[in-house]
Amino acid sequence: MKNKILSLTLLAAFLFSFGIRTKAEGISVDAGLTPAQDRIIVRLQYRNMLNRMGDNNMVMHMMPVVVVYGLSSDVTVMLRNVYRAVGTNETMMEMDNRWMDPFLMGKVKLYRHNTRVYSLGVAGFAGTTFPVLNSSVSKTYNPVIGVNASFRPGLWSFDLNNAYEWVNYNTEASRSAARQLQINLAVSRNILLPGIENWVLAPLQEFSFARNNPASGESSSFGFISPGFQLVSPHVKFETLYQIPVNSSKTALDYGGRLIVGLRFMF
Amino acid sequence: MKKKKNTLLFVAVVFFLLLTVNPVFAGGAEHETFAAEKDTTSQENVVYYEVFGMDCPGCQSALEKQVKKIDGVADAKASFKEKQVVIEMKPGAKVTDEEIEKRIKKANFTPGKKIEPAKNEE
Numbered sequence: 067m068k069n070k071i072l073s074l075t076l077l078a079a080f081l082f083s084f085g086i087r088t089k090a091e092g093i094s095v096d097a098g099l100t101p102a103q104d105r106i107i108v109r110l111q112y113r114n115m116l117n118r119m120g121d122n123n124m125v126m127h128m129m130p131v132v133v134v135y136g137l138s139s140d141v142t143v144m145l146r147n148v149y150r151a152v153g154t155n156e157t158m159m160e161m162d163n164r165w166m167d168p169f170l171m172g173k174v175k176l177y178r179h180n181t182r183v184y185s186l187g188v189a190g191f192a193g194t195t196f197p198v199l200n201s202s203v204s205k206t207y208n209p210v211i212g213v214n215a216s217f218r219p220g221l222w223s224f225d226l227n228n229a230y231e232w233v234n235y236n237t238e239a240s241r242s243a244a245r246q247l248q249i250n251l252a253v254s255r256n257i258l259l260p261g262i263e264n265w266v267l268a269p270l271q272e273f274s275f276a277r278n279n280p281a282s283g284e285s286s287s288f289g290f291i292s293p294g295f296q297l298v299s300p301h302v303k304f305e306t307l308y309q310i311p312v313n314s315s316k317t318a319l320d321y322g323g324r325l326i327v328g329l330r331f332m333f
Numbered sequence: 334m335k336k337k338k339n340t341l342l343f344v345a346v347v348f349f350l351l352l353t354v355n356p357v358f359a360g361g362a363e364h365e366t367f368a369a370e371k372d373t374t375s376q377e378n379v380v381y382y383e384v385f386g387m388d389c390p391g392c393q394s395a396l397e398k399q400v401k402k403i404d405g406v407a408d409a410k411a412s413f414k415e416k417q418v419v420i421e422m423k424p425g426a427k428v429t430d431e432e433i434e435k436r437i438k439k440a441n442f443t444p445g446k447k448i449e450p451a452k453n454e455e
Contacts, residue, residue, distance in 0.1 A: 102395040102440035139439045180386030180443035182416065218388045256389060258414065264390045300394035332391050333398075 097227045097252075098216030099187040100175040105136040106333040116322030123322075124161070125153035142173040144193070167195040169208070176213070185218040191229075206234040206243075221256040223268070244280040254296065268296040272307065288314040288321065303330035378407070378422040383445025384437055387413035392442070399440040403432055417448065 101107060109132035117124045130148040137143055148166040155161050171193025178187045190213050197205040212229030227250040232242035254270030272292040279285045294307030307326040314321035387393060393411040396418055400409040405426030411418040418437070422428055430447060437444040 100441060102399055104398070105395050139441050175441070178386075178441060182385055182445070185386045185388060221388075223388065264393070266389055268389075298389050298391055300390045300397075303391060332394060 097214035097225045098189050099178070099185070099218075100140060100142045100173055100189050101134065101136040103136050103139045105134070107134040108132070108331045108333075109134070109328060110330075111326060111328035114325040116324070118320040118322060119157045119159075122156035124155050124157050124159070126161070127151040127153055140175040142189075144171040144173065145169070146171070165199050167197050167199050167208075169193060169195045171210075173214075183219060185216070187216045189214050205238075206236050208233055209235055221258075223252070223254045223256070223270075225252040226250070227252075241281060244278055246279070247277040248275065250274045256298075264300055266298045268298060270294050270296060270307070272309075274309070288312065290321075290324070294326070301332050303332065304328070305330065378424065378426075380420050380422070380433070381448035382418050382420065382433060382437065383416055383448060384411065384418050384442045385416060385445055386442035387411065387416065389413060392440075396437065396440045396442060399436040400433065403428055403436055416445070 109130070111128075111130045111132075113126075113128040113130070115126045115128060117126070128148055128150055130146055132144060132146045134142060134144045146169040149164070150161075150166055151163045152161045171191055173189050173191040176188045176190050179185070190211075192209075192211045194207045194209040197207065208231060210229050210231040212227065214228065215226045217224040227248075229248055231246045231248070233246055234243040236242070250272060251274075252270055252272045254268045257267045257269070259265050259267055270293075272290070272294070274290040274292065275287070276289060277285065277287045289312045290309040291312055292307050292309040294305065296306075297304040305326070305328045309324040309326065311321040311323065384396060387396065390413065392413050396411040397409045400406060400411075400418060400420055405423050405428045406420055407423045407426075408421040409418055420428075420433065434444040
């Protein structure tokens, strides 16, 4: 009976939790597991992103800073802000170097089961950006909701992240520029490092899928296949990932490869 | 070209086997430092708890932070490999099992059984 409930929970997480991943993410380990009460996590990343419009390249350097705090064992709050530096811009799009709008998110533990052989966690989240640093006339929000599930049998990790986002929701026009669905699966395995106490190497593989439904124009689907690895110690985590685009040439903006390098400090 | 392909395939297979078969990589290695710390700590003031749900070194520090908040606890060492936490009490301190279990739960882990250390015959 217990196994049946577990199976149903997993299945429900896969079927019902349609949604996207928030934009500054990419390495999604821990997604369905809420951190401990009073836990503080600071995450610094560098993202090199190449996009193309026709023959014109656009290279951006994104530097998200994320602060996470465990309000209780059930509720986590997260604040994220991204600094964008434009490297090359051969397109007609106007881009400048600036801090993007802050993103505030709350995550709630829906289910957690720990046994000797596995851990299973499901968490729901909701968040939005706030147009406090946006200098443009139109003030927009990016509300997002989703459900994440994490399954940890032994040294393996499976993290399924789903979200649904209303992109650039304009409160005056009461409409968003697009709605996005994103599903992300990360698989990793801890490798104990002989001779190095309390450090773990975890090669990981992510599979991302996104469905973009703009208010005007055609919908498009694309994804990323992303190999990477993490080096984990009790208080510091180094992470790197290379996102290889799939089917992005059929979207308005042709995505190139993306390199993500990050550090996570855990207190 | 074919030779290069075969070499790559061989390397991939060896890597995969290392991940899944080798006892060191598969998590069978002993947690030597952790075990040594247990041996050198005064057994009278030390309690051991099984803890389920830890899967990386980051989980260890989260649990240790919670347990060290208990009044009367001098130190705590958690091990995700051994699935347990070793708690050293201050001399004369009285800490209830309920308090320890509550803290383990606040770290989002599940307390297992309390492990009684072997008594010193001398």
